[in-house]
Structures are given as structure tokens and as C-alpha cells.
Amino acid sequence: MTTEQDDTALGRARVTDTPELTAYYEELGALDAGALWTVANDIEPWYPQPRSVPVLWRYAELRPLVHKALGLVRADDAGRRVVMLVNPGRRDVSAAAGLLYTGLQIMGPGEAMTAHRHQAAALRFVHEGTGAWTIVDGQKLKVGPRDFAITPGGTWHEHGNESADAPVIWQDGLDIPLVNALDAGFYEVHPELHQKPGKVVNSSLLTYAAHLLPYGSQKWSRPYSPLLAFPWEPTYEALLGLAKAEEGSPYDGVIAEYTNPLTGGPVMPTMGAHMQLLRPGQATRAHRHTGSVVYTAAKGRGFSVIAGRRFEWTDGDIFCVPSWAWHEHHNPDPSADACLFSFNDFPVMRSLGFHREEAYPDHGGHQPVTA
Numbered sequence: 001m002t003t004e005q006d007d008t009a010l011g012r013a014r015v016t017d018t019p020e021l022t023a024y025y026e027e028l029g030a031l032d033a034g035a036l037w038t039v040a041n042d043i044e045p046w047y048p049q050p051r052s053v054p055v056l057w058r059y060a061e062l063r064p065l066v067h068k069a070l071g072l073v074r075a076d077d078a079g080r081r082v083v084m085l086v087n088p089g090r091r092d093v094s095a096a097a098g099l100l101y102t103g104l105q106i107m108g109p110g111e112a113m114t115a116h117r118h119q120a121a122a123l124r125f126v127h128e129g130t131g132a133w134t135i136v137d138g139q140k141l142k143v144g145p146r147d148f149a150i151t152p153g154g155t156w157h158e159h160g161n162e163s164a165d166a167p168v169i170w171q172d173g174l175d176i177p178l179v180n181a182l183d184a185g186f187y188e189v190h191p192e193l194h195q196k197p198g199k200v201v202n203s204s205l206l207t208y209a210a211h212l213l214p215y216g217s218q219k220w221s222r223p224y225s226p227l228l229a230f231p232w233e234p235t236y237e238a239l240l241g242l243a244k245a246e247e248g249s250p251y252d253g254v255i256a257e258y259t260n261p262l263t264g265g266p267v268m269p270t271m272g273a274h275m276q277l278l279r280p281g282q283a284t285r286a287h288r289h290t291g292s293v294v295y296t297a298a299k300g301r302g303f304s305v306i307a308g309r310r311f312e313w314t315d316g317d318i319f320c321v322p323s324w325a326w327h328e329h330h331n332p333d334p335s336a337d338a339c340l341f342s343f344n345d346f347p348v349m350r351s352l353g354f355h356r357e358e359a360y361p362d363h364g365g366h367q368p369v370t371a
Contacts, residue, residue, distance in 0.1 A: 012040070012041055013036075013037040013038070013040045013041050015037050015038075025038065047324060048290060048323050048324035050089070050098065050292070050322040050323045050324065050325070051089040051090055052087045052089045052090050052095070052096075052097045052098055052292065052320065052322035052323070053087060053088055053089045053307075053322065054306035054307055054309055054311065054319070054320060054321065054322065054325060055085075055087055055088065055096075055097075055319060055320055056311040056312075056313060056317060056318070056319040057085050057317065057318045057319070058317050059127065059315070059316030059317050059318070060316070062083060062085075062104060063169070063316075065083060066083050066104045066106050066169055067106065067167070069081050069083060069106060070106060070108050070167065075107065075108075075111055075113055076113060076114055080105055080113065080172075081105060081106055081107070082103040082104065082105040082106075082172060083103055083104045083106075084096075084101065084102070084103035085102050085103055085104070085318060087320065087322075090177070093177040093180065093181070094176070094177065095177040096294050096318075096320050097292040097293070097294055097320035097321065097322050097323075098177075098291070098292030098322060098323055098345060099175065099177040099178035099181055099292070099345065100173065100174075100175065100177065100178075100271070100292050100294055100320075100343070100344070100345055101172075101173070101174045101175070101176045101177055102171060102172060102173050102174075102294050102318065102343075103171070103172050104127070104169055104170075104171055104172075105159075105169070105170055105171075105172050106167050106168065106169050107129075107132070107159060107160060107161040107167060107168045108161065108167050109131070109161060109163050109164055109165055109166060109167060110161065110162070110163070110164060111160060111161050112158070112159075112160035112161075112194075113158050113159045113160060114158060114189060114190065114193045114194065115135070115156050115157065115158035115189070115190035115192075115193060115194050115195050116156070116157070116158070116187065116188060116189050116190060117154055117155055117156045117157065117187075117188050117190070118153070118154075118185070118186060118187040118188070119153050119154065119179050119184055119185050119186045119187075120153055120174045120175050120176045120178075120179045120185065121150070121151075121152050121153040121174065121175050121224070121268045121269070121270050121271055122150070122151045122152075122153075122157075122172060122173065122174045123148065123149065123150045123151070123172070123173045123174075123267075123268075123271060123273060123343055124143065124148070124149045124150075124151070124170045124171065124172060124173075125146070125147075125148050125170060125171045125173070125296055125298075125341050125343075126143050126144055126145050126146060126147050126148075126168070126169075126170040126171075127145065127169045127170060127171060127316055128145055128168070128169050129144075129145070129161065129163060129166055129167055129168030129169060129170075130144050130145070130163060130166070130168075131161045131162040131163025131164075131166065131168055132144065132159070132160075132161055132168040132170060133159070133160050133161070133162060134149060134151065134157055134158065134159045134160075135156075135157060135158050135159075135195050135197050136149075136150075136151050136152075136155050136156070136157045136228050137155045137156055137157075137195075138156075138195055138196065138197055138198050139197070139198060139203050139204055139228060140197040140198065140201050140202070140203075141201070141202055141204070141205070141228055141229045142201055142202060143170075143229055143231075144231075144232070145232065146232030146235075146236075146298050146299070146341075147229060147230065147231050147232050148229070148230040148232075148235070148258060148273060148275075148341065149228055149229040149230070150224065150225065150228055150229075150267050150268060151228075152222070152223075152224035152225075152268050153175075153179075153224075153268070153269075153270070156190055156195055158190070158194060158195060171296060171318065173271065173273075173294060173343045175270045175271055175345070178270060178345065178348070202229060204226055204227050204228040204229065205227065205228075205229050205231070207226070207227075208225075208226055208227040208261045209227055209230075209234070209261075213261060213262065220262055223268075223269050224260065224267060224268045224269065225259070225260035225261065225262075225267040225268070226260070226261070226262065227260070227261050227267075230258050232298075235256075235275050236275075236277075236299075236339065238256060239254055239256060239275060239276075239277040239339070240277070242254050242256060242277075243277060243279065248277075249284070250284060250285045250365070251284050251285050251286070251287040251328070251359070252274075252276050252284060252329070253276050253277055253278040253279065253282055253284055253329065253331075254276060254277040254278075254279070255274055255275070255276035255277075256274065256275055256276070257272060257273070257274050258272075258273045258274065258275070265347075266346070266347040268347070269347055269348075269351070270345065270347055270348050271343055271344065271345060271347065272343065272344050272345075272346045272347050273341070273342065273343040273344070274341070274342050274343075274344075275298065275339060275340070275341050275342075276329075276339065276340050276342070277337050277338070277339050278300075278302060278329055278330075278331035278337060278338045278339070278340070279331065279337055280331060280333055280334050280335055280336055280337055281331065281332065281333070281334045282330070282331050283328070283329075283330045283331075283366070284328050284329045284330070285328060285359065285360065285364075285365030285366065286305070286326045286327060286328040286359070286360035286365055286366055286367045287326070287327070287328075287357060287358065287359045287360060288324050288325055288326045288327065288357070288358060288360070289323075289324070289355070289356065289357035289358075290323050290324060290349050290354050290355055290356045290357075291323055291344055291345050291346045291348075291349040291354075291355065292320065292321065292322055292323050292344065292345055293320065293321045293342050293343070293344045294318065294319075294320050294342060294343055294344070295313075295318065295319050295320070295321070295340050295341070295342045296316070296317070296318050296340065296341045296342070297313040297314055297315055297316060297317045297318075297338070297339075297340060298315070298339040298340060298341045299315065299337070299338060299339035300314075300315070300331065300333060300336055300337060300338030300339060301313065301314040301315070301331075301332075301333065301338060302329060302330050302331040302332060302333070302338045303329075303330050303332070304319065304321075304327060304328065304329045304330070305326075305327065305328050305330070305366075305367050305369055306319070306321055306325055306326070306327045307322075307325045307326055307327070308326070308367055308368060308369060308370040308371065309369070309370065309371045310369050310371070326360055326367050328360075328365075328366060328367065
């Protein structure tokens with residue numbers, strides 16, 4: 001049998017309602033019970049049936065509204081001044097795709113938020129502004145445009161903007177919908193409202209980002225990366241070097257994962273992140289996989305075909321690929337590369353044994369564009 005099976009095949013529920021069955025279902029319902037065969041075809045599909053749909057959020061359209069929030073709400077009154085990006089199919093859980101949340105947070109000049117922690121893991125990708133900082137469990141990190149940083153679940157963290165004249169906008173990514181689906185959410189405000197940062201700024205970067213592991217680092221026992229920030233410049237340089245050394249993936253171009261330097265695994269247990277480079281004129285082949293992905297155009301322009309729909313993107317644009325959706329990426333510029341940042345729920349899929357991937361079998365590996 002193929003993945004395109006229908007419910008008339010053997011092994012699928014094909015029970016026709018009768019007055020006797022309807023009465024029987026009412027008897028079961030009165031006892032908070034039910035008949036599996038009435039829902040089996042919905043809850044056990046032949047292949048993934050995500051409620052999320054492909055969406056592209058244009059940064060140029062959202063940016064004025066993100067700035068508008070500065071004059072409408074105080075950051076501490078709102079908790080966090082964030083414009084969330086909501087998938088039309090996942091409004092019920094405020095998710096961008098699957099069980100992943102994302103939004104654009106803005107911090108005004110000289111603004112600082114109070115410290116808090118929560119069960120959900122979080123990551124940040126800076127869109128604009130040079131004054132952004134965050135303190136994670138006492139470590140102060142300074143980040144700039146295209147930098148990537150993490151605030152793992154359960155860590156105390158607070159954010160701010162030390163610039164005197166310009167706001168900062170960064171993209172948040174969290175696993176809030178997943179945590180809530182598992183009824184595991186917790187949230188606390190720091191008892192002193194603010195942390196006392198260590199004397200050395202970007203200490204995790206100074207300790208772990210030089211391709212050398214400090215002696216004794218094996219004592220780190222937390223389930224996330226001890227390296228909390230990943231600057232853009234060395235990331236892009238590494239991609240350029242990788243492009244010289246290897247052909248890359250036929251489906252993702254030159255792609256690299258942000259990793260825990262001690263394990264080589266993902267930066268956090270529930271979310272992973274990548275940066276990929278599309279060479280000038282490159283068109284990748286289509287594939288699909290379990291697990292949802294939220295992409296951000298970090299450099300250049302291009303388009304992606306997702307489930308047969310073409311989405312054109314440029315710097316700052318955000319788009320999503322739902323689980324098991326065919327997708328491919330194109331950089332039509334013959335003279336400049338393009339880069340995509342992305343985060344995903346692959347660590348969850350792999351930890352649970354749910355990961356599956358396959359290549360598009362027809363038309364030379366490219367989908368027909370239907371919209």
C-alpha cells in the first residue's frame with residue numbers, strides 16, 4: 001500500500017450509523033466513553049495530516065506594526081512586547097507551524113525587561129538594532145543583526161536594549177505550544193526582578209566558541225548547549241568555507257546546524273536551528289520530512305515552493321514549512337548567495353523515533369507549482 005490510501009481499504013473503520021448504534025453511542029457518552037471506530041480514521045491517518053498550512057509573513061509589512069506597539073503598550077505591562085505570527089490552521093494554540101511559536105519582539109532605546117523563567121525553551125534571531133542584550137542565568141550576552149542566541153527552558157533570563165537612539169527587533173522562537181500540549185508549563189518572575197550579571201560579557205562565547213573545549217568542560221551536565229550565543233560573522237564565514245569544501249545537500253544547499261559544542265547535538269532538547277546558504281542561481285530538489293520548520297530570510301532573496309505554492313522572500317521575511325509538506329528553495333540571483341536561518345522541532349521527532357524523510361520522486365526532483 002502507498003501513502004495515498006483511502007479509508008475504504010482493509011483495516012479502516014467503515015461502520016454505517018443505525019438508530020441502534022446512535023443510541024449506543026449516547027449510552028457510552030453518558031459515561032464519558034466512546035467507540036474507537038467513530039474516530040479511528042481521523043486519529044490514525046495513513047500519513048501526517050498537519051493542521052498548519054504554509055504561510056509567509058513579510059517583514060516590510062509587519063515592521064511598521066511592530067514599531068507601532070512601542071507607543072501603545074509598555075513592555076513590562078505586556079510581559080513582552082511581541083507581535084506573534086499565527087498560522088491560520090493553528091490559531092487554537094497560537095502556533096506558527098505545528099507546535100512551534102514565533103513572534104517579533106521590539107525593545108525601545110534604553111529599555112530593560114524584568115527577569116523571569118519558564119518551562120518553554122526559547123531562541124532569538126536579531127533582525128535589526130545593535131544594542132540588544134540578554135542575561136541568561138547570570139551570563140550577559142550582547143547580540144546584533146543576524147546573531148542567534150538561546151534561553152533554554154528553566155533558565156532565568158531578561159532582555160534589554162542599551163542603544164540610546166534606536167529600537168531593537170528580534171525574532172522569538174519557542175516551544176510553548178508543545179509544552180502546553182503536554183500540560184507541562186511553568187512560569188516564574190525573578191524574586192529580585194533583575195539578575196546580577198557576571199563581570200564578563202559573552203562569557204559562554206569566550207569559553208566555547210573557539211573550536212576548542214576547555215579542560216574540565218565535561219562537568220557540564222545540563223541538557224542544553226553551554227554556548228548561548230552564535231554571532232553572524234563567524235557563522236557566515238563557516239558556511240562559505242563549507243561551500244568550498246563540500247557540494248552540500250541537494251535539498252537544502254550548504255546547510256549547517258547550530259550545535260552543543262560538548263555533544264555535537266542540537267542546542268536544546270526540543271528545538272534545533274540551522275543556517276543554510278544557497279549558491280548563486282541554485283535550485284534545490286524537493287523533499288519532505290516529519291517535523292515543522294520556521295524559516296527566516298537572513299541574507300539575499302529567493303523563493304521557496306511549499307506544497308505546490310510559490311513563496312517569494314527577501315531579507316527579514318519569515319515563512320513556515322508544516323510537517324510532511326514537500327518543499328524546495330531557489331536562489332534566482334546569478335551573482336549573489338542567499339542565506340536562510342531556521343528553527344525546528346527535529347530534536348523531539350528524533351528523540352521519540354518519529355523522524356522520517358523522503359525525496360520528491362518525479363519531475364527531476366521539483367514540484368509543479370499550482371499557486
